[in-house]
Amino acid sequence: MINHSLKELSQMLAKKEVSSVEMAQTFLERIQKYNPQINAYITVDADKTLTQARAADAVIAAGNASALTGVPIAQKDIFCASGWKTTCGSKMLENFIAPYDAHVIAQFDAAGAVNLGKTNMDEFAMGSSNETSYFGGVKNPWDLERVPGGSSGGSAAAVAARLCPAATGTDTGGSIRQPASLCGFTGLKPTYGLVSRYGMIAFASSLDQAGPMAKSAEDCAMMMNVMAGFDERDSTSLNHPKQDYTSELNKPLAGLKVGLPKEYFAEGLDADVAKVVDAAIAEYKKLGAEFVDISLPNASLSIPVYYVLAPAEASSNLSRYDGVRYGHRTAEYDDLMDMYMKTRAEGFGAEVKRRILIGTYVLSAGYYDAYYLKAQQIRHLIADDFKAAFKQCDIIMGPTVPSTAFKTGEKSGNPVEMYLQDIYTIATNLAGLPGMSIPAGFSHGLPVGLQIIGNYFDEARMLNVGHAYQQATDWHTQMPEGIE
Amino acid sequence: MALNIPDIKRIAHLARIEIDDAEAAQTLDKLSGILSLIEEMQAVDTAGITPMSHSQDVVQRLRDDVVTKDNQRDVFQQNAPAVDSGLYLVPKVIE
Numbered sequence: 001m002i003n004h005s006l007k008e009l010s011q012m013l014a015k016k017e018v019s020s021v022e023m024a025q026t027f028l029e030r031i032q033k034y035n036p037q038i039n040a041y042i043t044v045d046a047d048k049t050l051t052q053a054r055a056a057d058a059v060i061a062a063g064n065a066s067a068l069t070g071v072p073i074a075q076k077d078i079f080c081a082s083g084w085k086t087t088c089g090s091k092m093l094e095n096f097i098a099p100y101d102a103h104v105i106a107q108f109d110a111a112g113a114v115n116l117g118k119t120n121m122d123e124f125a126m127g128s129s130n131e132t133s134y135f136g137g138v139k140n141p142w143d144l145e146r147v148p149g150g151s152s153g154g155s156a157a158a159v160a161a162r163l164c165p166a167a168t169g170t171d172t173g174g175s176i177r178q179p180a181s182l183c184g185f186t187g188l189k190p191t192y193g194l195v196s197r198y199g200m201i202a203f204a205s206s207l208d209q210a211g212p213m214a215k216s217a218e219d220c221a222m223m224m225n226v227m228a229g230f231d232e233r234d235s236t237s238l239n240h241p242k243q244d245y246t247s248e249l250n251k252p253l254a255g256l257k258v259g260l261p262k263e264y265f266a267e268g269l270d271a272d273v274a275k276v277v278d279a280a281i282a283e284y285k286k287l288g289a290e291f292v293d294i295s296l297p298n299a300s301l302s303i304p305v306y307y308v309l310a311p312a313e314a315s316s317n318l319s320r321y322d323g324v325r326y327g328h329r330t331a332e333y334d335d336l337m338d339m340y341m342k343t344r345a346e347g348f349g350a351e352v353k354r355r356i357l358i359g360t361y362v363l364s365a366g367y368y369d370a371y372y373l374k375a376q377q378i379r380h381l382i383a384d385d386f387k388a389a390f391k392q393c394d395i396i397m398g399p400t401v402p403s404t405a406f407k408t409g410e411k412s413g414n415p416v417e418m419y420l421q422d423i424y425t426i427a428t429n430l431a432g433l434p435g436m437s438i439p440a441g442f443s444h445g446l447p448v449g450l451q452i453i454g455n456y457f458d459e460a461r462m463l464n465v466g467h468a469y470q471q472a473t474d475w476h477t478q479m480p481e482g483i484e
Numbered sequence: 485m486a487l488n489i490p491d492i493k494r495i496a497h498l499a500r501i502e503i504d505d506a507e508a509a510q511t512l513d514k515l516s517g518i519l520s521l522i523e524e525m526q527a528v529d530t531a532g533i534t535p536m537s538h539s540q541d542v543v544q545r546l547r548d549d550v551v552t553k554d555n556q557r558d559v560f561q562q563n564a565p566a567v568d569s570g571l572y573l574v575p576k577v578i579e
Binding site for chain 2: 095096097099100191192193206232235236238298300301303304305307308315319322323324325326327328329333334335336337338339340341342344345348353354356357358360361362364370371373374375376377378379380381383414415416419431432433456
């Protein structure tokens, strides 16, 4: 059961070969067995999960099931889920019980999916290794000495180790795609504004976007059918017509024009990762895709621009954690200012503090034009690069990450080196474009992802491009050794 | 721009984060690295370029100014560190 697709699990439930309760129990048992080692989940609540599963079984018995009814899904601990502890990987929210549901959670509930638990993540989604989590790092199931990537590292390890059939993630600079690449599965960051941010704890609001993390493009398509849609409670939600993301999965790729940005194959890309990506490109040629060379001349500015915009927005968003209305409050203090200062010094970890400080600095009096405004202007140039590129091609391909999973502790002392993990993924967040990573092979036993970038609202085509490859190859079905 | 320890302490105060001398020194080192990365932006000529905040050409939606939510104070206050009679408690701010 653990290797089945969402579609297969759905069919098993429909045919009554297995009940939703039994399915949830199978995964709960796996979590019990492997989570002490992998640390993919922060909160597991079997009673809550099984209550939802029993309700799903009743819906199935009544003949009212839809595609994901009864299927267990793990939720990144950034989504508020009513009655569930929702920590965002921070001491600040260690005991926070969400009083309402995020839109994404409500959509999965309405679809009858079962919440399997809340997955570990970098604190406030700030990190590329899951090492900044207050609840401890997550192990990469392919090599337990290595990181799973981040910030959606718990969801990533859970999908890779089959501790869930699929999971949700969020992606501000690569937090779905980079762990998908490092853990060898399929992850999609949709067009900015397609999935509501309501109830999703804010990091950098102009970049944050939720998306699916699953074994295959087909699974991601089924999840997108649940997740995408207009929500008036998110002021940046786009009123885009609902569509069926599975409808184009089986279209032939003949004539597909794929652009290869020369900047994504330049210095800094690991030679073995490049080989895997080249082999994937060769496979796509066999499938009928045509390739053109393109250029994204401002791509190298993505990281500097991101490390102005994201910390600036974070410093504003995280000002709400003041020890007054919810979250951690320091035990002893002299006055209100002292309470704020100590509460925030204790409640936030080092990386979160760094980003708040960077953001505070770039927004402070006299620096706004030189930093925030300048970054927003270059952001426009980066988006224009993609606009020009999509006149020459339908899809852009390249590596997701310059290298494979690194060892725990290897980069945690050097923030700038850590930030370079997202060098190929950040530009799409800045442009608001959808990006996906699919497993394309291995380098020294570690997974390598292929990044697929589409034009705005072109998720169905991207999923088609991913699915066609997954029909011709079996990288996405491979499972880490040592995990049964 | 190169930062120094007093800068770090001033920024930390603006951000309402207590920071001791040892931590300020460590932070200075890390922040300087990040800021030199950010400085790469300054080489780009952005004269006349419109700043971008949303990828789509959208405007902020407005709605009628009517009550849309029920009062959920009691539920929300369950997460509060200190409350009394429906009020959030903070240290005395007026003598």
